[in-house]
Amino acid sequence: MTGTSSDPPAAAGPGSSVGEASDQPAGEEGEAVIAPRVPDGILPEGFATSLHARLVPAGAWALFPARDSYYETVAALKAHGYEMLSDLCGVDYLSHPGRALTVGVAPERFEVVVNLLSLGIGSRVRIRVQVPEDDPVVPSLYDLYPGAEAMEREAYDMFGIVFSDHPDLTRILMPDDWEGHPLRKDYGVGRVPVQFKEMPGPRARTASAASAARAPGRNGATCGA
Amino acid sequence: MRGIAQATSEGAQELGLRSAASTRALLRDEGAVLRGVPEPSGAAGATVLSEDETMIINMGPQHPSTHGVLRLMMELDGETVLRTKPIIGYLHTGMEKTAEELTFVQGATNVTRMDYIAPLSNELVWSLAVESLLAVELPPRAIWIRMLMAELQRVSSHLMWMASNGMDLGSTSMMIYGFREREMVLGFFEKVTGLRMNHNYIRPGGVAADLPDGWEEDVELICHNVLARSEEYDDLLTGQPIFRERLEGTGVITAEQALALSITGPILRSTGVPWDLRRTMPYLAYDEVEFDVLVGTYGDNFDRYAIRLNEIRESISIVRQVLERMPLGDWRVQDLKVTPPPRGRIDESMEALIHHFKVFTEGMRVPEGEAYVAIESPRGEIGCYLVSDGSAKPYRMHIRGPSFVNLQALPVMLHGGLVADAVATISSVDGIMGEVDR
Numbered sequence: 001m002t003g004t005s006s007d008p009p010a011a012a013g014p015g016s017s018v019g020e021a022s023d024q025p026a027g028e029e030g031e032a033v034i035a036p037r038v039p040d041g042i043l044p045e046g047f048a049t050s051l052h053a054r055l056v057p058a059g060a061w062a063l064f065p066a067r068d069s070y071y072e073t074v075a076a077l078k079a080h081g082y083e084m085l086s087d088l089c090g091v092d093y094l095s096h097p098g099r100a101l102t103v104g105v106a107p108e109r110f111e112v113v114v115n116l117l118s119l120g121i122g123s124r125v126r127i128r129v130q131v132p133e134d135d136p137v138v139p140s141l142y143d144l145y146p147g148a149e150a151m152e153r154e155a156y157d158m159f160g161i162v163f164s165d166h167p168d169l170t171r172i173l174m175p176d177d178w179e180g181h182p183l184r185k186d187y188g189v190g191r192v193p194v195q196f197k198e199m200p201g202p203r204a205r206t207a208s209a210a211s212a213a214r215a216p217g218r219n220g221a222t223c224g225a
Numbered sequence: 226m227r228g229i230a231q232a233t234s235e236g237a238q239e240l241g242l243r244s245a246a247s248t249r250a251l252l253r254d255e256g257a258v259l260r261g262v263p264e265p266s267g268a269a270g271a272t273v274l275s276e277d278e279t280m281i282i283n284m285g286p287q288h289p290s291t292h293g294v295l296r297l298m299m300e301l302d303g304e305t306v307l308r309t310k311p312i313i314g315y316l317h318t319g320m321e322k323t324a325e326e327l328t329f330v331q332g333a334t335n336v337t338r339m340d341y342i343a344p345l346s347n348e349l350v351w352s353l354a355v356e357s358l359l360a361v362e363l364p365p366r367a368i369w370i371r372m373l374m375a376e377l378q379r380v381s382s383h384l385m386w387m388a389s390n391g392m393d394l395g396s397t398s399m400m401i402y403g404f405r406e407r408e409m410v411l412g413f414f415e416k417v418t419g420l421r422m423n424h425n426y427i428r429p430g431g432v433a434a435d436l437p438d439g440w441e442e443d444v445e446l447i448c449h450n451v452l453a454r455s456e457e458y459d460d461l462l463t464g465q466p467i468f469r470e471r472l473e474g475t476g477v478i479t480a481e482q483a484l485a486l487s488i489t490g491p492i493l494r495s496t497g498v499p500w501d502l503r504r505t506m507p508y509l510a511y512d513e514v515e516f517d518v519l520v521g522t523y524g525d526n527f528d529r530y531a532i533r534l535n536e537i538r539e540s541i542s543i544v545r546q547v548l549e550r551m552p553l554g555d556w557r558v559q560d561l562k563v564t565p566p567p568r569g570r571i572d573e574s575m576e577a578l579i580h581h582f583k584v585f586t587e588g589m590r591v592p593e594g595e596a597y598v599a600i601e602s603p604r605g606e607i608g609c610y611l612v613s614d615g616s617a618k619p620y621r622m623h624i625r626g627p628s629f630v631n632l633q634a635l636p637v638m639l640h641g642g643l644v645a646d647a648v649a650t651i652s653s654v655d656g657i658m659g660e661v662d663r
Contacts, residue, residue, distance in 0.1 A: 086608060122505055173317040
């Protein structure tokens, strides 16, 4: 998909667009360790080895910086020519801890995933930073990419990941007084009670009107009586 | 501040009073993109205003020009907009959470409801993301059908934009014309997919059905009519002095600001950056068709109008090339684990019946991994970040909605302009709230 490449999208053939990833097993665990050959120019000098670059499907590269060096990594990539932050989102790996990472990266519950885009090089690079559950704080990228503002607010709203030094870290999609962070895996899907299912029929309603008046059930069981 | 915050339900998400805001927040609200660099156009002067000189007003969520439930809080000095804050979430339905409960087969029905003006773009990015994890190779006809539909979708989406933009600026005839032409495209979609919107037509593994007989004539008719009528739009709007007065020089954004704010699509191109994913990072078979990437010069509302109008023409040109070169053959992958067997086979083959049952009850298992795939939707880069844990449901699905990100351009574009121009500017961002809130 991305034009990363020292191997340009397999030249032609309409199928090439989705088949690009077919030459590497798509994200299998065993394959994580190898030191891949990052095409020249995609990353700044010396990046590939120090940050465990890893080829992921669609021809992109993923980097796994530690939380301490996350901001510096992104700053270095920006200086290298990644002028746009396409996307930033959180992932909660609570029920999938054994995901494929690279050597030396300990999995934590949360991950912040940043997709950077370089218009000049014509490539994308992904940064996945591990965020522990008991201290879910990462530096905000607002100073590097002001466009991160709304995306970080969304990640905060949905996962409770705190972006330090964000100018306005408030909820963005949910109401202010909402409890919990909906996209966390331990946050239930919830359900909307069916309004009429628990309503007794007309006869039963008159019979139970007295008791219903005494103890009004949830769901407005008395409203039609 | 207190009073406002407590009177409404959004609290801290709202635009606060000037006295309560830090310099940094003020700079952000006033649209200074690069921190510490005050905007040349009087941000420094504006910060010394006291509260009784300015006024905070709400536009939306019910304001007709906000195209849905976008709410803007603006601080005005007289009629000049100083600060703007978009407040969103009124249409939030948790579709990313819903996606985790649906199988990969069902997922397309979910994402298609996000950007309801261009549902096929959503389906396309979702399908490409799933396919990049599956590592399947599509048959050529599926790819070209997808391109045909995606380009017609761009036409219909831009026509819809032309219509609503015309309406916002007081040209009700443009509204009627835009809807009239869009209806032709939607009629074709209905013929192909069975539905005018929310098609669930582009699915992982290909498309749901082959094109119906006689589709060539239908498409040619659409191309002919839309092209001819786009000339009429030129007569009606492009050369009209009042229309130009309203659009030229309003809602200006620079290329530097647009890049810093992650703005994509026609807004980025209006600043002169020739960035169109169809050209720069081709997907499907866009590298095999000829088309122009249109860019503007001034980054104002008129540039965005001109780009969208001409993108309709470019899309028509792509559609005509697809019409000529549409290959024959399968329109979906012949992999029984991914796509169900044709309905006719079920009656005669037990194996087909089992596969059909399995695909629709359990869905397909997608190899573990993660992928970010982005395409050019009518509004900009729509991306799908997909994480699979090897089961039949996505572990995490995130849609990078172009409207969501592009809304961040509003404070910059509105700053220093008049309230009356705000309507034109909001319209030119072309935000679809279903996608903003997801």
